[in-house]
Amino acid sequence: MAQTGRAPADPAHGGDPKRLTILGSTGSIGRSTVDVIRHADGAFAVDALVANANIAELAAQAKAVNARLAVTADPALYGPLKDALAGSGIEAAAGEAAVVEAAGRPVDMVMASIVGAAGLAPTLAAIEQGTTVALANKECLVCAGELVIAAAERKRIGIVPVDSEHSAVFQVFETGNADAVARVILTASGGPFRTFSREEIASATPEQALRHPNWSMGQKVTIDSATLMNKGLELIEAFHLFPVDEDRLDVLVHPQSIVHSLVEYRDGSLLAQMGVPDMRTPIAYALSWPRRISAPVERLRLEEVGQLTFEAVDGERFPSVALCRSALRRGGSATTILNAANEIAVAAFLSGRIPFPAITGLVADTLERAEGEAMLGPVATLDEVWAADAYGRRIATDLAGAL
Structure with missing residues (x-):
C-alpha cells in the first residue's frame, strides 16, 4: 500500500525545510520538480540532483536550488560537470555507484524519476536508507513490485505516487474503507492515435507518435502513451500501490485529461480527482504530503472546459493493456x-x-x-x-x- 510508514517533515506547518534529493532531475518530472521547489518559498532544501548526460542543465539546476551535490550517471562526464560547477561550492560525482550513493544519502524525501529499469537500484537505496520516496518511476513496481513494497514495509517508510493517475487515486482512496472499494479506475488520454483507424496506426511515424495531445513528457513515456502501454504498466503499478485485486482495476479513456483517476465504492459513490493536465500538481502534492502547498499551475475552470467525455479502451487497436493485465496475472x-x-x-x-x-x-x-x-x-x-x-x-x- 502506498501509504505505509511515517510521514516526512512538514515544512508547511513550521519546522526546518524538507530535505530532498531528485533522481532524474533533467527529465520531464525532474524539471517540473525543480520548478515546484523554486516556487515553494523555502519549504524545501535540495541535497542532491542526479541526471544522466545533460551536464549544462544539471549544473544550472544545482546552482538554482543550491544543491549540495550533483551527480551524472556517465563517469566520462565527471570532468565537464566539475568544471561547470567550479566556484559554486557544489560537489560533483559520476558513475552508477555515485548515483546509488546519492540516492542513499539521509534526506526527508527522494523524488525517484529516473526513467526505466535504471531507476530501480537507486530507488531501493533510498528505501533502504529509510527515506520516504515520491515515486515517478513506474518501472520500479513493474519490474520488482513485490521487492520494493516489501522493502518499504520493512523499513516502515512511505511511498507516495507521483504519476498523475496514481496520485489521483492516492488522494481519494479511503484507506480505512479499503474493503468497500469496488473499483479503481485509471484514466487514459488515449494518446495521439485515439481516433486513428488500424490502418492509420499501422503506418504511424515516430514524429506522429511523439505529438501527445495533452501532456509534455519524455520520448519513452510519450510512445508508451501512444501504444497505451503506459496504462497497462500503470495497472501493474496500481496493483502494488493499493490493496485491490487485479479484477478491480480498470482503465477508462478520457481525452480531456481533466479527471486523472477515480475510485468507486460499494455504496455507488464514485470519487474523482480533477485538475488541469500539469504534472506540477501531483509533484507538489507528493513533495508536501501529508499537507498541501501552492503549485505554479493554472486553475481548472470547468465552465471553460464545458464537457468531459469517457470511452472504453479499444482492445483491438490498443492490445497493450490486455497484454499487461495478462502479465500481471502471471x-x-x-x-x-x-x-x-x-x-x-x-x-x-x-x-x-x-x-x-x-x-x-x-x-x-x-x-x-x-x-x-x-x-x-x-x-x-x-x-x-x-x-x-x-x-x-x-x-x-x-x-x-x-x-
Missing part, C-alpha cells in the same frame, strides 16, 4: 520481462527499425518465447530481477532484428 518475472521488452521495442521504433504496431507485438512475442523456454517464474531477489530483465532485453533485441 506475476513474477512476467512483468519484468514485459517491461524490458517494451523498452527495447520503443527504442527500435524510434530508430525506425520496426513499425508502430510491432512495439506491442514484439513484447507479446518476447513473453511467448519466455513461456516456451520456462523463463516465467517467481523473482525473490534483486539479482533475479536483473536476470529476468537481461533475458527480456536479449530476446526482444533478437526478435526485433528478425523483423
Whole structure:
C-alpha cells in the first residue's frame, strides 16, 4: 500500500525545510520538480540532483536550488560537470555507484524519476536508507513490485505516487474503507492515435507518435502513451500501490485529461480527482504530503472546459493493456520481462527499425518465447530481477532484428 510508514517533515506547518534529493532531475518530472521547489518559498532544501548526460542543465539546476551535490550517471562526464560547477561550492560525482550513493544519502524525501529499469537500484537505496520516496518511476513496481513494497514495509517508510493517475487515486482512496472499494479506475488520454483507424496506426511515424495531445513528457513515456502501454504498466503499478485485486482495476479513456483517476465504492459513490493536465500538481502534492502547498499551475475552470467525455479502451487497436493485465496475472518475472521488452521495442521504433504496431507485438512475442523456454517464474531477489530483465532485453533485441 502506498501509504505505509511515517510521514516526512512538514515544512508547511513550521519546522526546518524538507530535505530532498531528485533522481532524474533533467527529465520531464525532474524539471517540473525543480520548478515546484523554486516556487515553494523555502519549504524545501535540495541535497542532491542526479541526471544522466545533460551536464549544462544539471549544473544550472544545482546552482538554482543550491544543491549540495550533483551527480551524472556517465563517469566520462565527471570532468565537464566539475568544471561547470567550479566556484559554486557544489560537489560533483559520476558513475552508477555515485548515483546509488546519492540516492542513499539521509534526506526527508527522494523524488525517484529516473526513467526505466535504471531507476530501480537507486530507488531501493533510498528505501533502504529509510527515506520516504515520491515515486515517478513506474518501472520500479513493474519490474520488482513485490521487492520494493516489501522493502518499504520493512523499513516502515512511505511511498507516495507521483504519476498523475496514481496520485489521483492516492488522494481519494479511503484507506480505512479499503474493503468497500469496488473499483479503481485509471484514466487514459488515449494518446495521439485515439481516433486513428488500424490502418492509420499501422503506418504511424515516430514524429506522429511523439505529438501527445495533452501532456509534455519524455520520448519513452510519450510512445508508451501512444501504444497505451503506459496504462497497462500503470495497472501493474496500481496493483502494488493499493490493496485491490487485479479484477478491480480498470482503465477508462478520457481525452480531456481533466479527471486523472477515480475510485468507486460499494455504496455507488464514485470519487474523482480533477485538475488541469500539469504534472506540477501531483509533484507538489507528493513533495508536501501529508499537507498541501501552492503549485505554479493554472486553475481548472470547468465552465471553460464545458464537457468531459469517457470511452472504453479499444482492445483491438490498443492490445497493450490486455497484454499487461495478462502479465500481471502471471506475476513474477512476467512483468519484468514485459517491461524490458517494451523498452527495447520503443527504442527500435524510434530508430525506425520496426513499425508502430510491432512495439506491442514484439513484447507479446518476447513473453511467448519466455513461456516456451520456462523463463516465467517467481523473482525473490534483486539479482533475479536483473536476470529476468537481461533475458527480456536479449530476446526482444533478437526478435526485433528478425523483423
